[in-house]
Amino acid sequence: MKTSRSMARRQFVLAGLGAAAVAAVPGRVLASTYPERPITFICPWPAGGTADRSMRIICQIAARELGQPIALENRAGASGMIGTKALASARPDGYTIGQIPISVTRFSQLGTVQLDPLKDFSYIARTSGQTFGIAVPARSPFKTLADVVARAKAQPGTVTYAHAGIGGATHVGMEQFAQAAGIKFNAIAYKGGSAALQDVLGEQVDLLADSSSWAPHVEAGKMRLLATWGEARTPRFKDVPTLKELGYDVVVEAPNGIGAPKGLPPAVEKRLREAFRAAVNSEEFRKVADSIDAPVMYLDAPDYQKYIQATFQQETDLIRKLNLKELMARG
The missing domain is CATH 3.40.190.150 (Bordetella uptake gene, domain 1)
Incomplete structure (x- = not known):
């Protein structure tokens, strides 16, 4: 006949095993019923x-x-x-x-x-x-990307561009392009693309390097898109060449x-x-x-x-x- 102490011990062990089994259930339940909230x-x-x-x-x-x-x-x-x-x-x-x-x-x-x-x-x-690209105000003297490169070679560091933050895609993409073209820009960093866009529209900065914030302004005739950075031309602006087409091995998507x-x-x-x-x-x-x-x-x-x-x-x-x-x- 089992003593009350041994029976208590047995109940404690069984209770522990039960708790362990319950503890193991949530992961399986989560996986099978997810999401529940x-x-x-x-x-x-x-x-x-x-x-x-x-x-x-x-x-x-x-x-x-x-x-x-x-x-x-x-x-x-x-x-x-x-x-x-x-x-x-x-x-x-x-x-x-x-x-x-x-x-x-x-x-x-x-x-x-x-x-x-x-x-x-x-x-x-x-x-x-x-879709990244380089855009300029409609009244800019830069009609093509070749114009930008020519000015930057003749006057290194004088052509300015606005970008959305140091180390970000627009900054790095422009520096890749500058290195490929053998030129030097004056990079102007902003806290976001919206502020960069406004200063380029206001003709305070020469170029805008950004994703498609420029698109409606290009379509409205307020800006001119000089090049995009994709592997292929963007359908919306199919007449605009890519950097790669222009001879610069730079693709940023x-x-x-x-x-x-x-x-x-x-x-x-x-x-x-x-x-x-x-x-x-x-x-x-x-x-x-x-x-x-x-x-x-x-x-x-x-x-x-x-x-x-x-x-x-x-x-x-x-x-x-x-x-x-x-x-x-x-x-």
Whole structure:
């Protein structure tokens, strides 16, 4: 006959095993029933910009696929790195996801954001790129890019250009072009593309280097687009040559994507990949992407991860080639 002490011990052990079993359940339940509540989506850019607009429509479509709302939260600042850092630091449960700017592969190596893009994210989908270009006011004496190059060679450092932040795509793209052309510009940094645009429209700066903020002004005849930076001409401005066509081996499309903190349960990651694959490939998203000159550049998670790794190495080489650390130190 068992003593009361042994029976109590046995009940304690069984209770412990039961608790362990219950503790193991949430992960499986999360994976099989996800999502059970609204999802937060961190957009690292201000509301109203091209990135914000593209992410909002993607999230609306993906929310329908997932059966839960996706609330977009703008956490702008530091060229997109404030929101990117917040995303990397969130719980990897699938309820906080967000946009990952490709520039994180550069800024992480420059030391402006303390994270490792190769280890700190679960990559879900590459979505779309951007149409970058060089534009001038309608009254500018520069009729073609050749005019700009000729002036910059004759008077080094006197031609000014406005860009949206040191180390960002517009700054780095222009410095790549300058190096390829053998010229030197006077770069003027702004806290965003909107302020840069206004000073170029006001003829305080010679050139604007930006994604398609210039587009409506070019169509309205207030600006002239000298070149775009993509692999191919943009359909909206099919008469404007690319830098590559003009003999400069520079292509900047800066495709962004969607990710989550590292450590997502595999079934949750699969669910998110399916939802965003459907969203990016939808006709609804493609129409919005066309309207903001954002070419669809979809990659699923495995290929997106490979793309990040390749870009990280390219940025290592570019930082050294352009001496970006010194440029950023000088401000």
